[in-house]
Amino acid sequence: DSGVTQTPKHLITATGQRVTLRCSPRSGDLSVYWYQQSLDQGLQFLIQYYNGEERAKGNILERFSAQQFPDLHSELNLSSLELGDSALYFCASSYRDRYNEQFFGPGTRLTVL
Amino acid sequence: ELKVEQNPLFLSMQEGKNYTIYCNYSTTSDRLYWYRQDPGKSLESLFVLLSNGAVKQEGRLMASLDTKARLSTLHITAAVHDLSATYFCAVLGGKLQFGAGTQVVVTP
Numbered sequence: 001d002s003g004v005t006q007t008p009k010h011l012i013t014a015t016g017q018r019v020t021l022r023c024s025p026r027s028g029d030l031s032v033y034w035y036q037q038s039l040d041q042g043l044q045f046l047i048q049y050y051n052g053e054e055r056a057k058g059n060i061l062e063r064f065s066a067q068q069f070p071d072l073h074s075e076l077n078l079s080s081l082e083l084g085d086s087a088l089y090f091c092a093s094s095y096r097d098r099y100n101e102q103f104f105g106p107g108t109r110l111t112v113l
Numbered sequence: 114e115l116k117v118e119q120n121p122l123f124l125s126m127q128e129g130k131n132y133t134i135y136c137n138y139s140t141t142s143d144r145l146y147w148y149r150q151d152p153g154k155s156l157e158s159l160f161v162l163l164s165n166g167a168v169k170q171e172g173r174l175m176a177s178l179d180t181k182a183r184l185s186t187l188h189i190t191a192a193v194h195d196l197s198a199t200y201f202c203a204v205l206g207g208k209l210q211f212g213a214g215t216q217v218v219v220t221p
Contacts, residue, residue, distance in 0.1 A: 002155065033209075043201065043211040058208055090155065098205060099144065104156040 003027065004093050004105035012111045018079040021108045025072055025093030031055065032074040033094070033102060034066055038087040049074055050097060081112045115140050117204050119212035126192040126219045134215045136185040136202035144205035145185050147176050149198045150214070156201065159187075192219045 003026035013019055025032050034046040036059075045058035049068035060066075063081075068074040078085060088107045094100035116139040126132050136145070144163055148156040160169045162178035162185060169176050173196065175188045185202055199214045 002157075042213050043203075045208045045210075048208075056208055092156075098209065101146070101158060101161055102209065103158065104148075106155045109153075 002103040002105065004091060004103055006089075006091050006105040006108050008108060009106065010109050010111075012113065013081060014113055015081055015083060017081050017112075018077065019081065019110065021076040021078070021089055021091075021110075023074045023076070023091030023093075023105055025074070025091075026103055029093035029095050029103075030072065031094045031097060031100070032068055032072070033092040034060075034074070034076050035090040035092065035104075036087045037090060037107075038084075041087075043090075046076070048098065056098070078110070083112050086110055086112045115142070115204060115206035115210045117202060117210050117212040119202055119215050121215060122213060123216045124218070126189070126196075126217060128193055128219055128221050129191050132189045132192060132217075134187040134189075134200055134202075134217075136187070136204075136212055138183045138185075138204040138210075140206060141180070141183075142204045142206055143180055145178050146203045146205075146209070147185070147187055148201045148203060150201065151198050159200075189217075194219045194221075 005024045030051045046060040048056040066076045090107045091105045092102040094102045118137045147159040160176040165180040167178045173190045201214045203211045
């Protein structure tokens with residue numbers, strides 16, 4: 001158990017809908033990272049937040065957005081969902097920045113029907 | 114853009130034998146990670162390699178880093194069934210860039 005928690009574990013929804021994924025980092029960690037894992041794209045970095053502020057952006061679609069709250073938990077919002085958005089979404093956290101080791105949560109499996 | 118290549122992508126191992134997974138990367142970095150992922154599960158950190166010549170060992174797994182060659186290897190000694198999983202290397206550039214993963218299946 002890495003100490004990073006994610007909810008929900010599974011999410012099934014329809015195309016065009018909007019969902020929110022939640023992540024709580026390890027105690028003391030200030031950075032949160034979101035990743036998408038799919039069979040065709042592999043593990044892709046989406047976005048990083050550090051102490052409430054966006055720090056780095058990766059291959060995140062405009063339909064996706066994220067934020068980190070004052071208690072350091074983070075939410076990833078996915079809207080206008082498409083079939084291709086079906087994937088495992090992981091949250092990771094680290095003490096400070098990307099130079100610190102990242103610890104991964106259990107993931108949320110999103111299925112878009 | 115940093116590219117990370119792992120090979121092989123699939124490795125069928127016989128119990129008791131030794132094998133190596135290779136991780137090549139395209140631009141300078143001095144920070145490389147190895148992760149293990151069981152099917153449908155999260156990524157578990159195995160090793161953090163921080164400098165040229167770094168070698169780390171845990172049980173039957175040993176990882177090394179050659180920053181000049183931009184190459185890391187994950188060596189598996191005397192494979193056992195419990196090592197069946199997908200192994201990822203990840204290299205730190207502007208972001209953590211993952212390789213495609215090596216799916217390892219260990220059979221008797």
